[in-house]
Amino acid sequence: MDASAGPEHIASNKFEDQLQDTEGMENSDRFAALSFPDPPPLSNKRRINPPKSSVLLVCCLILPLLIGCEDYQQQRSLELEKQRDELQTKSYLLQKQVQQLTTESASEKQQIKTLQKLGDKRLDLLFHTVKIVINKHSGGVDTNQKPGHEVVRVFLSPRDSAGSAIKTAGDVKIALYDLAAPEGKTLIAEYDFPVTEISKHWASGFMTYHYSLDCKLPAALKSDKITVYVTFTDYLTGKTFTAQKPVTITLPQNAK
Numbered sequence: 001m002d003a004s005a006g007p008e009h010i011a012s013n014k015f016e017d018q019l020q021d022t023e024g025m026e027n028s029d030r031f032a033a034l035s036f037p038d039p040p041p042l043s044n045k046r047r048i049n050p051p052k053s054s055v056l057l058v059c060c061l062i063l064p065l066l067i068g069c070e071d072y073q074q075q076r077s078l079e080l081e082k083q084r085d086e087l088q089t090k091s092y093l094l095q096k097q098v099q100q101l102t103t104e105s106a107s108e109k110q111q112i113k114t115l116q117k118l119g120d121k122r123l124d125l126l127f128h129t130v131k132i133v134i135n136k137h138s139g140g141v142d143t144n145q146k147p148g149h150e151v152v153r154v155f156l157s158p159r160d161s162a163g164s165a166i167k168t169a170g171d172v173k174i175a176l177y178d179l180a181a182p183e184g185k186t187l188i189a190e191y192d193f194p195v196t197e198i199s200k201h202w203a204s205g206f207m208t209y210h211y212s213l214d215c216k217l218p219a220a221l222k223s224d225k226i227t228v229y230v231t232f233t234d235y236l237t238g239k240t241f242t243a244q245k246p247v248t249i250t251l252p253q254n255a256k
Helices: 007-021 027-033 052-118 120-125 195-201
Strands: 131-134 139-141 151-159 170-177 187-193 202-205 208-216 225-234 240-248
Touching: 052 120, 131 225, 131 240, 139 240, 151 170, 151 225, 151 240, 170 195, 170 208, 187 195, 187 208, 195 202, 195 208
Parallel strands: none
Antiparallel strands: 131 151, 139 151, 151 208, 170 187, 170 225, 202 208, 225 240
């Protein structure tokens, strides 16, 4: 036998010898007498490890995605926390408003009950205006140290039921008339003192409790006899009171 023959050749020759020995046998016996050679063992394949550069490439591709997902989750979490804080703040403010409205409603209900209990005659028990008086010292005043009067100063006193002067809120309107003028030309000037400013004109002291109201006189005034007409609208009772008083002024041309 050739020494260079491999295992496959040896197995082939051995199989041919077995075929010759089984000549003359039945087919079934002949097949059973044959022995087939074992298949050659499979050779172990060497495991191929991927190159390190491929692994680094995959990591470089996946790592930004993982970092991006983490940043998105953090940003989303911060947005949700901000929304939660805003909702909590709004809820707190709404609760405070509800509490305030509830308190105001309870106070108003109590006020209504108190007013109902006092009845319609409660004003009779309060100090309120029942009339107004123009004090006797009202008249012309020199304000620029020149001959004649430039303004008419009106001392107005609201009075209560006992006749005492009281400081009460209201709108004041003063009209100056020259009753000697022809019909339709008697009104000289009008002046308004709203309730928002009237308190600035209040004067109080020894025997002095009144509003002091200055009304500037027109330059072309010819008569020294003026009638002062005052209308006072009381903000407590809603009533309107009137008073009038004639005063004498000194005209610049008549001054000595």
